[in-house]
Amino acid sequence: MPRFAANLSMLYPQHDFLDRFAAARADGFDAVEYLFPYEYSAAQLKQRLDDHGLVQALFNAPPGDWAKGERGTSSLPGREAEFRAGFDQALEYAAVLGNNRVHVMAGLLPSEAERARHHAVYLENLAYATVQAAKVGVTVLLEPINTRDMPGFFLNRQDQAQAICREVGAANLKVQFDCYHCQIVEGDLAVKLRRDMAGIGHIQIAGVPDRHEPDLGELNYPYLFQLIDDLGYDGWIGCEYRPKGDTSAGLAWLRDWRAL
Numbered sequence: 001m002p003r004f005a006a007n008l009s010m011l012y013p014q015h016d017f018l019d020r021f022a023a024a025r026a027d028g029f030d031a032v033e034y035l036f037p038y039e040y041s042a043a044q045l046k047q048r049l050d051d052h053g054l055v056q057a058l059f060n061a062p063p064g065d066w067a068k069g070e071r072g073t074s075s076l077p078g079r080e081a082e083f084r085a086g087f088d089q090a091l092e093y094a095a096v097l098g099n100n101r102v103h104v105m106a107g108l109l110p111s112e113a114e115r116a117r118h119h120a121v122y123l124e125n126l127a128y129a130t131v132q133a134a135k136v137g138v139t140v141l142l143e144p145i146n147t148r149d150m151p152g153f154f155l156n157r158q159d160q161a162q163a164i165c166r167e168v169g170a171a172n173l174k175v176q177f178d179c180y181h182c183q184i185v186e187g188d189l190a191v192k193l194r195r196d197m198a199g200i201g202h203i204q205i206a207g208v209p210d211r212h213e214p215d216l217g218e219l220n221y222p223y224l225f226q227l228i229d230d231l232g233y234d235g236w237i238g239c240e241y242r243p244k245g246d247t248s249a250g251l252a253w254l255r256d257w258r259a260l
Contacts, residue, residue, distance in 0.1 A: 001229065001258075002225050002228055002233075002237050002257075003030065003031065003234075003236050003237065004029060004030075004031075004236070004237050004238075004239055004254060005029065005030075005031035005032055005033045005055075005057040005058070005236040005237065005239065006020075006024035006027070006029040006031070006032050006033070006239055007033050007034060007204070007238050007239050007240040007241070008020040008021070008024065008032050008033070008034040009034040009035040009036075009240075010239075010240055010241060010242050010243070011023075011024065011239060011243060011247045013243070013247075014246075014247075017034075017040075018040070018048055020032075021048040021049065021051070021052050021054060022048075022051075022052055023247070023248070024054065025052035025053065025054060026248075027247075027248050028258075029054070030054065030055060031054060031055040031056070031057040032049075032054050032055075032056060032057065033056070033057045033058040033059060033236070033238045033240070034059055035059065036059060036060055036063070036066075037059050037093050037097070038062060038089070038093075042092070042093045042095075042096035042097060043096065045093075045096075045097055046096050046097055046098075049097065049098075055098070055099075055236075056094075056097040056098050056099040057099060057101065057235075057238065058099055058101045058102070058103060058141070058236070058238060059090070059093070059094075059097075059099065059102065059103070060090075060102070060103045060104070060105060061074075061083075061086050061087045061089075061090040061102055061104045061105070061129075062086035062087075062089060062090065063105050063107075064076070064079070064082070064107070069108075070107070070108070071105055071106075071107055071108055071145075071150055071153060072105025072106050072107035072108075072154075073086065073107055074104045074105065074106055074107060074121075074122055074125045074126065074129070075106045075107045075109070075118040075119070075122035075154045076107045076121065077117055077118065077121050080121065080124065080125060083104075083125050084125065084128055087102075087104065087125075087128070087129050087132065088132065090102045091132060091133065091136060091138060094136070094138055095136060099138075100137055100138050100139060101138070101139050101141055101201060101202055101235075102133065102138055102139075102140060102141065103140075103141040103142075103143055103176055103202070104125075104126070104129060104142065105143070106142065106154035107153075107154055108150075108152040108153060108154065109152055109153070109154045110152070115154075122154070122164065123164070123167055123168060126140065126142075126168045126170070126173060127168055127170070130168060130170035130172050130173050131170075133172055134170070134171075134172050138172065139172045139173070139174055139201050140170075140172060140173050140174075141173075141174055141175065141176040141201050141202055142155060142161045142164060142165065142173070142174075142175055142176060143155070143161070143175070143176035143178055143181070144156050144157050144158055144160060144161050144175070144178070144181055144182070145178070145181050146180075146181040146184040146185045147185065148184055149181075149184075149211075156185050157185060157186060158175065158177065158182055158186065158192050158196055161175040162196055162199050165199055174199055174200060174201025174202070175196065175199055175200050175201060176200075176201060176202045176203075176204065177192075177193070177202070177203045177204070178203075178204040178205075178206075178240070179203070179204065179205050179206070179208075179219065179221075179224065180204070180205065180206035180207075180208055180211055180240070180241070183208045183218070183219055184208060184209070189219070189224060190223070190224065190227055193224070193227060193228065194227075194231065197231045197232070197233060200233070201235065202235055202236065202238065203228065203233065203235065203236075203237045203238070204238040204239075204240040205221065205237055205238070205239060205240070205241070206239075206240055206241035206242075207219065207241060210242075210244075211241050211242050212241055212243065212244040213241060213243065213244060213250045213251075214239075214241065215252070215253035216244065221253070222257065225237075239254075
C-alpha cells in the first residue's frame with residue numbers, strides 16, 4: 001500500500017508552520033516533507049518530528065533567493081560555490097532530521113541559447129552533490145517542473161531528467177516524479193511510471209489542473225496508486241497540493257483509499 005507524506009509547505013495553511021506537524025499526525029500521516037527547512041534550526045524540526053512520531057521524507061536544498069524569483073542554482077553558471085555550500089548545509093540538516101532524500105532545484109534558463117552552458121554546470125554540480133551525498137547515504141533528486149507554473153525552468157520532462165541521471169552516472173541520483181507536473185507537460189503517466197520506475201526516487205501527487213486534492217480533476221489516482229504498488233515502489237508519496245478548503249476535510253480521498 002502506498003505510504004503518504006504530508007507536504008507541510010502546502011497543507012494546513014491555517015496553522016503556523018511548526019504546528020503543522022501535529023496536524024499531520026492527527027490526520028494519520030506517518031511522514032512529512034516540505035520545501036525548505038532553513039528558517040528553523042535542525043534541532044527545532046527534529047523535536048517536532050520526535051514529538052509526533054513522524055518521519056522526515058524529503059526537503060529541498062537551498063534554492064537561491066526565492067523571494068526574488070530564483071528557483072534553484074544547480075544549473076546556474078557562476079553560482080557553483082553557492083550551490084555547493086547550500087548543498088552541504090542541506091546534508092547537515094538531513095543528518096539531524098534523518099531523511100535520505102534531498103531535492104536540488106535546477107534553476108531558470110534565461111534562453112535556449114544558454115542551455116548547453118547551463119547543462120554543463122548542472123552536470124558538474126550534480127557530480128559534486130552525489131559524491132558528497134553518497135558519503136552519508138543520501139539520494140539526490142531532480143524534479144522536472146511544468147512550464148505553466150514555473151516558466152523558464154531548466155528541467156521539464158521525465159525523459160530529460162532520466163537522461164541527465166545517466167550522464168552523471170551516480171547510483172544515488174534519481175528523479176522526483178511529480179504526477180501533477182508530468183500530466184501538465186506530457187501526460188501518459190502510467191507508461192512513464194512503468195518505463196522509468198527504476199530511476200524514480202520519490203513521487204508527489206496533486207489534482208490536475210488546479211493543484212487541489214488528488215480526487216479533484218482529470219487524473220485517476222486510485223489506478224495510479226495501484227500501479228505504483230504493482231511496480232514495487234516502496235518510498236513515500238508526497239501530498240504536495242493546495243487544499244481547496246479545510247485540509248483535514250479534504251483528506252476524504254486518503255481515508256477512502258486506506259479503507260480499501
